[in-house]
Amino acid sequence: MRGLARWTVLAAAAIAAVAVAAAAMADDMTVSSGASDPGMTQERQIREIRQELKLLEQRVDQLENENDRLRKANAELQKNTQKLQTSTTEQISALQSKVAESPSPEDFLSAMDRFLGRYRVTLVGGAAGSFIYDRNSNINTFAFDMEPIILWQLSDKLLFEGTIEANLPAGGSADYQLPVADFQYFLNDYVELVMGIFDQPFGDWYEDQSPFWVNRFVTAPLPYNVNPLIPPTEIGVQLRGGFQWGQMGQVADYTVWSGNGPGYSNSSCTNNTPPSPLPTCTSTAFVGDTLVGVNNIKLNTHTPSFGGRFRIYPLPADSDWGRLELGVSTYDGKWANGLWMTSWGVDFNYFRDNLQTRGEWIESYRQMPAGLGADNRQGWYVQAGYFLTGLTLPFVPSAANEYIDKLEPLIRYSGINQRAAVLANIITTPEIGFTGSPALYAPHAREVALGLDYWLAPSIVWQNEFDLELPEAGGFYSDTGQPVGAYPNDRAFVSQFAVGF
Amino acid sequence: MKRKLISGFAGAAVALALAACAGGVAHAANDxxxxxxxxxxxxxxxxxxxxxxxxxxxxxxxxxxxxxxxxxxxxxxxxxxxxxxxxxxxxxxxxxxxx
Incomplete structure (x- = not known):
């Protein structure tokens, strides 16, 4: 079609040219019939016509090319328009269906995060209500304790942790403590800096095992009970971190710290009520003084204390041998000018399937002023628990087996050895981790605890504990000079409902 | 003597941590x-x-x-x-x- 048009145009142009040439020739013949060489003139005219034809041919080619380009552009434009229409239709359809359906939980949370901000405060911790019966002290009472932990994430590397401990012991008003308030800053993946008041990184008890719902028993083992061998908290700085050294699960971790050091409740200082963290009068130290309680924060007038803890997990995660933790801890600090309190301890924790065991040995050495002799102490505990999960007893209704499934029987043996106790320090007001028995203050206290936990959920437990206080005779009361005879063996029962939130 | 032991303990802990850093880098390689x-x-x-x-x-x-x-x-x-x-x-x- 295009060729035909081309030839039509060319033919028309040729006819026009021939007509023009013929007319010109006629004119020439008419005007200059007497020209010298008519053949030459004709040739020249033919050349001109050919030239004109060539120009016209070029022009036609140019127009055809332009036409082709425009046609292609038009086709492309049509294709794009079609694509755009399809895409727009799909997008509208997707939006319409999204608007029609309710948002997914992820979308909702994402929107909430955008609205509330990425870094926020959250509240975790625990609460516990307990009933305490102690035969020797004739105590029958309820108590309540609460320990909220405030976590405030300030950036991807910085977290603030604050713990408030509130006790409502029988016969007393509420008692508040601030056992933890610190900033935790991750310097890199393997080193973290902690600054403030922190749980003592010694053994597993203070940092990891003391929360109500975490401790399998209601009470603390004797080395961490009323007459602890190690201060519960410290104010200072820590460097800590963990790393994998072998296969998955074979890890180790370290903690090194420096703080203000230990303080003792000097019973003869009458201008303040012991245990006061900051004695306001000069007092005489006694062998067997109890360490200052939760807030072991005294003014540091001596060398700062320091210590370290190292743990290793030798078994890989995918082995069938269970999980074993081995730990070693140290604590060194001056409790008075020139007088050191040094301690070390070793601990283990092993669990496999339904069985969990843990234990610890602690040695503590306290230098005393001249003439009083050393105040050395030892403490230990070993405990085991077994979840009855999966146990189906024959001849027992299935409904009963459902309850049995949630039980965890426990046993713990703990003890303390020290030269003396301070008679004035003995209190029987129940607090958490304390049954009220004076036998706990004996220089050679021993305790067997039998427990039965009923787990309603992973962090909700009803705990029952029966304690046999079996102190051995020996030692003396350092504030009265009397020797300590045999304590009557004591029995106590403690029941607690604990929730971790 | 005790202080030396403790210093040695702390030093060993830090050395282990540094060694672990290298191990961690190796673990991170993943295609x-x-x-x-x-x-x-x-x-x-x-x-x-x-x-x-x-x-x-x-x-x-x-x-x-x-x-x-x-x-x-x-x-x-x-x-x-x-x-x-x-x-x-x-x-x-x-x-x-x-x-």
Whole structure:
């Protein structure tokens, strides 16, 4: 079609040219019939016509090319328009269906995060209500304790942790403590800096095992009970971190710290009520003084204390041998000018399937002023628990087996050895981790605890504990000079409902 | 003597930490796509979650807290239990994804 048009145009142009040439020739013949060489003139005219034809041919080619380009552009434009229409239709359809359906939980949370901000405060911790019966002290009472932990994430590397401990012991008003308030800053993946008041990184008890719902028993083992061998908290700085050294699960971790050091409740200082963290009068130290309680924060007038803890997990995660933790801890600090309190301890924790065991040995050495002799102490505990999960007893209704499934029987043996106790320090007001028995203050206290936990959920437990206080005779009361005879063996029962939130 | 022992203990701990840094870098080398890496993290977290948590207390399921809360709690637990970084990240991935 295009060729035909081309030839039509060319033919028309040729006819026009021939007509023009013929007319010109006629004119020439008419005007200059007497020209010298008519053949030459004709040739020249033919050349001109050919030239004109060539120009016209070029022009036609140019127009055809332009036409082709425009046609292609038009086709492309049509294709794009079609694509755009399809895409727009799909997008509208997707939006319409999204608007029609309710948002997914992820979308909702994402929107909430955008609205509330990425870094926020959250509240975790625990609460516990307990009933305490102690035969020797004739105590029958309820108590309540609460320990909220405030976590405030300030950036991807910085977290603030604050713990408030509130006790409502029988016969007393509420008692508040601030056992933890610190900033935790991750310097890199393997080193973290902690600054403030922190749980003592010694053994597993203070940092990891003391929360109500975490401790399998209601009470603390004797080395961490009323007459602890190690201060519960410290104010200072820590460097800590963990790393994998072998296969998955074979890890180790370290903690090194420096703080203000230990303080003792000097019973003869009458201008303040012991245990006061900051004695306001000069007092005489006694062998067997109890360490200052939760807030072991005294003014540091001596060398700062320091210590370290190292743990290793030798078994890989995918082995069938269970999980074993081995730990070693140290604590060194001056409790008075020139007088050191040094301690070390070793601990283990092993669990496999339904069985969990843990234990610890602690040695503590306290230098005393001249003439009083050393105040050395030892403490230990070993405990085991077994979840009855999966146990189906024959001849027992299935409904009963459902309850049995949630039980965890426990046993713990703990003890303390020290030269003396301070008679004035003995209190029987129940607090958490304390049954009220004076036998706990004996220089050679021993305790067997039998427990039965009923787990309603992973962090909700009803705990029952029966304690046999079996102190051995020996030692003396350092504030009265009397020797300590045999304590009557004591029995106590403690029941607690604990929730971790 | 005791102080020397303690200094040696602290020094050994720091040296081990530094050695672990090198190990951590080696572990990080992974040619998998981001989606595959996420899946690997999830599986690693699923395996480690009961082991690490049960060392101290019963393992709590992912549904108990929101993802933002888990971020804070895992930061807290990294401090509390000195969790290795890659394992803490894997457990966090698992807890958030298993809600």
């Amino acid at each position: 998998a796509t981001p989606a595959q890496q996420k899946r690997q993290m999830f599986l690693r977290g699923a395996e480690l979650w009961p082991i690490y948590c049960n060392t101290c207390h019963n393992a709590r399921p992912g549904g108990e807290f929101s993802p933002t809360e888990w971020n804070m709690i895992l930061m807290h637990m990294r401090t509390q239990a000195n969790l290795p970084p890659q394992d803490a990240k894997a457990i966090l991935e698992y807890l958030k994804a298993s809600r």
